[in-house]
Amino acid sequence: MSKLYNSTCYCTNLRRSANAMSEFYDSALKEAELTISQYYLLVNLSRLGKANITHWSEQVGLDRSTMVRNIKPLQSRGLIEGAEGHGKTFTLSEKGRHALDTATVIWQQMQEKMEQFLGKEDADAILRIGSRLQDLKD
Template structure:
């Protein structure tokens, strides 16, 4: 409880930057940290969880397909895939000699994803309860508008 009060006091004492980019980056780091803390018992971070979530929905997919679906850079996808492949959660099932990788979730990856999904839901609920439905809807709409500016 004291930690919560301290965090609230600290956030009141801090002022936002005049730079929108810095404010967005700070917020992004805070939300990423929140999801990472909730997901920690699964051994995944939010980037890895998101990859498993997309592979679950897409089925076998190439790095390019994942990047397109997730709207992230291919190098970001490849960097996050390394740990998932090393852990045995994702495997390359492309034909030998193929130039394109075909990434598939393993049984272990499916189990880990399903377990982590419950933790992710807890993080989602926490944000929803903390911000309220109306504020969260406004935030989501604003973030979509901001993303569209970069296209």
């Protein structure tokens, strides 16, 4: 593979970095049959206990239509199930809890590997800068 153009664009560099990190985590999470995006959704649903699509999407920072698309594979695989509540409300199924438990062990290992790769200072910088950028508005 040839070396990528060394861009000075902040957005390009962040997107490339995000893609590389997603591939890093996705590769490891294949064992749990989840992607990092699916893991993130399940972690947040677990934290919430149960949530309707609107509340869940607000908690994870996705628009509602994107959330609906992302929920479908989780639902069809039996990882989440309907729950009582306002609107379409979901909770983790027993299968989803098991998948999340398995994936969490892998995720923790990948977090440690990422911190070893970057060093503690740069790993902390990613969290600090990422948090700040999430507040970026036009």
